[in-house]
Amino acid sequence: MGFIVFTFVFLTLFPVLAKTIVINGEDDWAPYASASKSYKDVEGLAPDIVKAAFLSQGIKAITRPVPFARCLHEVEQGSAIGCFDTVMSSETRDLYIFHATPLFTVDMVIYGSANEPKRALTFKDLEGKTVGTTNGYTYPTEFISNKKIKHSPGPTEKSQLEKLASGRIQYAILWGLTGPLVLKERPDLAGKVKPLGVISSTGLYLSFSKKHKEGAKYAALLEKGLQKIMANGTYAKIIDNFNNKYLKAFSL
Template sequence: MLFSTSPGLRAETITLIGEDDWYPYSALKNGQLQGFAVDVIDAAYASVGVKVQFVAAPYARCLMLVQTGQAMGCFDSLNDAKLGQEFVFHKEPIFKAVIGIYARADAAAQKITVAELKGHRVGFTHGYTYGDEVEKDNRIFREDAPTDISSLRKLLLGRSEYSLVYTRVVDYLNAFYASELQGKIRQVGIVTEDKLFVSFSKLRPEAARYADLLDKGLQTVRANGTYAVLEKKWKNPAL
């Protein structure tokens, strides 16, 4: 990873689980967990003398392992009403990201709000949360899918009317699955621009300390310019 400190400063090591299929934020590529979130977390902890070993897993399993105390932390998570009760969170976000509302290109809707999703079948990715406004509205009919690309495929097949996916993830999927997606889906709304975090286990007594250390590290890399360098690096990620 980039921006490591001198070997003598990294006196301890922790293991964190990152989602294996959420590029450009976190994904398993060429046998290694890669992405913007991975680099930011690594750099932040390096600045406070902690080395991170990254493990990849599907997001739902990532959360389960942390919730049951089998792992220290999972990323990338929303600190919403649901997850906020189940995990320990740091205060400084890893990054902010926009959740978009997507429809088929030939759909009648030109613009839609979250409130207008009620009564419609909407694509969700299994294990993800989408903010309190969505999660608390049981009038939205959920069409779950194992991954974001599966959710968009269900949208194209007519199994859902809308799909909720982060906009930068859609940008990547549009390029990687160009023959399937390009020109066939379009963004018709925004759920929210939200902050993403590492969710730490409440069953690990050391979790609060590592959450605090991550806050300190994130403040450091934002102040010293490292964060800006990583943002530029991941602005146009390789396929």
């Protein structure tokens, strides 16, 4: 009886995590989501938010680094519960279950030759142009469905800038702060290409599997968790830490 009472008191004062789940995360999109040096975890803004949101619901989320195309494929097949980070579009909405609130919003930045002036561009301005994209990445419907834009996919965002620097494409689309990180590592590219401006801003999500038996359940729990960490200040602290680390470093 004494043991039962002690256990009840302990669990009341110190609630244990009810569940541990594994979520796929992109392995090559720093600083938002990239594999740790050991390739056993995912680091960046997205996993910090995902882990905090699930933790608020008593769930420990283990993030598994996976190349993005496979990340999504496993979710489609139902062998993984979910994958981050995904744009909600007419194409992806039919394939995955989405939570209502985005994990965060990121700019879709267009890069061009270093000789080009910075200016406001629209998707219509890209019609008739060859524009680099990244294999497996999700993009807004307005961009990806425009058949007048000549899409030129490559394996990574870094490869896009390499193609742009060599003149094989006219523009490249990169997400958020990935470009500044690449250019910091590759000064040879920095002298040949530059960001021309933000062409769009969009929310990114953790896409959940329609075929996994618990996909809908954890999509709802993540949404509930996001609402909780936004209300209690945890989300704001994560965003502030990220901004202090990266935005100030690039003077953005």
